[in-house]
Amino acid sequence: MWKWLHPYAKPERSYQLASTLLPWFSVLSITTLLIGIIWALGFAPVDYQQGESYRIIYVHVPAATLSMSVYMAMATAALVSMVWQLKLADAAAAAMAPIGAVLTTIALITGAAWGKPMWGTWWVWDARLTSELILLFLYLGIIALHNAFDDKVLAGRAAGILTLVGVVNIPIIKYSVEWWNTLHQGATISKLDKPSMSTDMLLPLLVNILGFVLMIGAITLIRFRNEVIARNAMRPWVKELIAKELK
Amino acid sequence: MHFANFNDFIDMGGYAFFVWLSYGCAFFLIISLTVVSVRRRKSLLREIQSKQQRDEKLKQLRKGKNSNEPKT
Amino acid sequence: MNQPLSYWQTFSIVLMRDLKVAVRNKGDVFNPLIFFVIVITLFPLGIGPEGNTLTRIAPGIIWVAALLSALLSLERLFKNDYSDGSLEQMLLSPQPLFIMVFAKVLAHWILTGIPIILAAPLLALLLQLETNAYGAMLATLALGTPILSLIGAIGVALTVGIKKGGVLLSLLILPLYIPVLIFATGAIEAAALGLPYSGHLAIIAALLVGALTLAPFAIGAALRVSTN
Numbered sequence: 001m002w003k004w005l006h007p008y009a010k011p012e013r014s015y016q017l018a019s020t021l022l023p024w025f026s027v028l029s030i031t032t033l034l035i036g037i038i039w040a041l042g043f044a045p046v047d048y049q050q051g052e053s054y055r056i057i058y059v060h061v062p063a064a065t066l067s068m069s070v071y072m073a074m075a076t077a078a079l080v081s082m083v084w085q086l087k088l089a090d091a092a093a094a095a096m097a098p099i100g101a102v103l104t105t106i107a108l109i110t111g112a113a114w115g116k117p118m119w120g121t122w123w124v125w126d127a128r129l130t131s132e133l134i135l136l137f138l139y140l141g142i143i144a145l146h147n148a149f150d151d152k153v154l155a156g157r158a159a160g161i162l163t164l165v166g167v168v169n170i171p172i173i174k175y176s177v178e179w180w181n182t183l184h185q186g187a188t189i190s191k192l193d194k195p196s197m198s199t200d201m202l203l204p205l206l207v208n209i210l211g212f213v214l215m216i217g218a219i220t221l222i223r224f225r226n227e228v229i230a231r232n233a234m235r236p237w238v239k240e241l242i243a244k245e246l247k
Numbered sequence: 248m249h250f251a252n253f254n255d256f257i258d259m260g261g262y263a264f265f266v267w268l269s270y271g272c273a274f275f276l277i278i279s280l281t282v283v284s285v286r287r288r289k290s291l292l293r294e295i296q297s298k299q300q301r302d303e304k305l306k307q308l309r310k311g312k313n314s315n316e317p318k319t
Numbered sequence: 320m321n322q323p324l325s326y327w328q329t330f331s332i333v334l335m336r337d338l339k340v341a342v343r344n345k346g347d348v349f350n351p352l353i354f355f356v357i358v359i360t361l362f363p364l365g366i367g368p369e370g371n372t373l374t375r376i377a378p379g380i381i382w383v384a385a386l387l388s389a390l391l392s393l394e395r396l397f398k399n400d401y402s403d404g405s406l407e408q409m410l411l412s413p414q415p416l417f418i419m420v421f422a423k424v425l426a427h428w429i430l431t432g433i434p435i436i437l438a439a440p441l442l443a444l445l446l447q448l449e450t451n452a453y454g455a456m457l458a459t460l461a462l463g464t465p466i467l468s469l470i471g472a473i474g475v476a477l478t479v480g481i482k483k484g485g486v487l488l489s490l491l492i493l494p495l496y497i498p499v500l501i502f503a504t505g506a507i508e509a510a511a512l513g514l515p516y517s518g519h520l521a522i523i524a525a526l527l528v529g530a531l532t533l534a535p536f537a538i539g540a541a542l543r544v545s546t547n
Contacts, residue, residue, distance in 0.1 A: 041270070042256060043249050052260030056269045063273065082540075102280045110269040117265055137494040144490050148481045157544045158477050162491060165473055165537050169495050172526070176498035180505065215277070222284045226291055233295045242296045 012237045014088050015228045022221045029214030036207035044204050056114040058205055062212040064107035064128070067135060070100035070216060074142075075167035078160035090156030091231060093163060094146055095223035099216055101139035107132050127181035131174050138166045152231050329414040330422045337426035340399070351392035352434045358384040359442045370447045377446035378507035381456065382463075384442075385435050386496050389467040390489055392431040396423060396472055397479045397542070406479075407546050416539040424465075424472045424538070432464035448511070455510030455520075459503035462523045469534040470495050476541035499526060 007013050040058035047054035074093045081089035111129050112122045123129070142159050149155035232238050250256040259266040324332070341347045362380045363373060400406040409419050439460055440453060448456065474492040478484030506519030 037270075041266075045249060046260065051262060053262035053265055055259065055266050059269055059273045098280065102276050106273045106276055109272045113265045113269045113272075117262055134494050134497060137490070141491040141494065144487055145477060148478070148484070148487055154544055154547055158541065161473075161537060161541050161544065162477060165470075165495065168529075168533065169498070172498045173494070176501045180501045219277075219281055219284060222281070222288070226284065226287050229288070229291050229295070233298070238295060239299065242292050242299070246292055246296055 009086055011228050011232045015225055018221045018225050025214055025218035025221060029211055029218050032214055033211035036204055036211045039204040040208060044201050053117045056110050058208050060107060060110035060114060061205060062209045063103045066212050067100055067103040067107055070096055070103060075163050078163040081160055090160055091227035092224055093160060094156055095220050095227050097139060097142050099219050101143060104132055104136040104139060127178045131177045134173055324414060326418050330418050333419045333422035334426050337423055341430050347395060348430050351388040351431050352438060354391055355384050355388040355435055358387060373446045374449060377448040378504040380446060381439060382500050382503050389431060389471060393471040393475050394485060396427050396475045401479045410546055417535045420535045420538045424468050428465050428468040432468060436460045452507050452511040455507045455516050458520055459506050459523060462527055463499045463503045466499050466527050466530045469530040473534055473537045473541055476538045476545060480545040
């Protein structure tokens with residue numbers, strides 16, 4: 001059943017696959033994001049409570065939700081590499097960590113920029129913002145651990161273990177931060193998750209989320225190719241690649 | 248189009264700073280990550296190339312030595 | 320012919336060895352404790368001596384100081400064994416790694432966790448903690464510090480082969496300590512207000528059980544990567 005997948009365990013095949021997929025992802029993500037952002041900024045109706053400032057959610061929500069999904073994808077890759085000893089899964093996880101960190105940073109900055117007009121301060125210790133901040137720390141830890149090893153293969157395995165430890169901890173951290181938040185502030189009004197959003201507001205958001213997914217895919221492919229090259233520097237196919245690209 | 252004119256669009260109902268700050272930061276971060284990732288490929292290939300050339304040179308040197316040895 | 324060591328024998332041999340090594344270099348036992356005391360005395364100096372403020376922030380200070388001193392002492396958990404090669408011998412031995420790792424972590428807790436628990440009431444006195452919160456403080460420290468040792472050991476196992484692992488270790492480990500910190504200080508605050516805190520203790524105990532079962536596997540896997 002999974003036989004068709006086996007050739008892709010070979011670095012060369014995966015590299016070629018990534019190269020063929022990359023243009024599709026890039027073009028699709030750029031067009032989707034352009035449509036989504038123009039729609040969000042220029043055409044979506046205004047929110048009667050928050051005014052135009054609500055347009056920030058069109059970046060904030062995709063970045064925040066997908067920052068978590070990227071971590072889950074990394075954890076899946078780490079698990080795959082542990083269970084099946086698939087080195088390429090480590091390369092994929094390593095490729096995704098900086099993307100996750102950037103998404104978390106975007107979610108934090110846009111959260112703060114949205115909080116200033118709404119709450120009156122740049123930062124509140126809101127449960128979501130706090131757990132997003134902790135998620136950023138987890139990402140930074142994984143990246144730092146990855147950079148600390150000279151040997152890429154060892155780095156991938158060590159970072160994989162840390163990722164899995166983190167994935168066990170994330171629900172606990174999330175739960176504890178939420179509990180801590182209600183303890184100290186009473187129920188905060190989370191204005192970011194409006195239960196009922198009108199369709200003409202929701203549609204551009206969905207388009208943007210799709211655009212972000214495609215963009216994450218494209219950047220992952222770019223970084224995945226780098227990781228594969230770095231791990232296979234001595235292979236003949238990399239030599240051919242160099243001969244072809246750097247004359 | 249939701250906004251009446253371009254100035255209204257830039258002004259964002261008085262929230263211009265916050266909205267454009269968010270979009271600007273997000274755009275800047277994503278673009279720089281992409282640029283860094285794309286450039287890394289070229290520099291990586293170059294690094295590997297120079298390492299290969301170094302190895303090649305070393306091999307030639309060693310070969311040269313070996314062929315010289317019987318004469319002396 | 321030599322009888323193979325039973326699990327219990329392995330466990331006690333490793334435990335006794337670590338305790339003995341630590342007793343011979345007394346600094347290993349006392350330095351984290353002295354650090355704990357100094358950090359706690361810094362807070363009144365930095366914040367001011369008003370009793371009310373200190374009482375309010377005492378649980379947080381004690382727990383943050385406990386986290387930091389645990390972090391400080393963690394590095395030596397595997398470092399010496401790694402540099403003299405005995406760690407590799409342990410990995411090669413036929414005894415299960417789980418048990419040896421467990422014994423080492425327990426030794427670490429005995430050497431750093433218990434002194435902190437013993438010193439805490441004295442320091443709580445300095446911070447003018449509410450009298451009815453002492454029990455909660457001791458209970459949370461007793462249940463929480465083993466978690467610090469267990470989770471910390473994962474980080475140490477990952478960074479033991481790296482030259483400058485110290486700062487990296489704190490980056491990896493401190494975010495994972497957050498739930499313990501939250502529930503422990505929550506319990507102490509609840510106790511100070513005279514509210515029941517058994518729920519908090521139950522959650523910390525659950526975290527401890529979780530860490531006890533899962534952490535040794537992660538530590539073992541990390542050690543295998545580091546000694547590679």
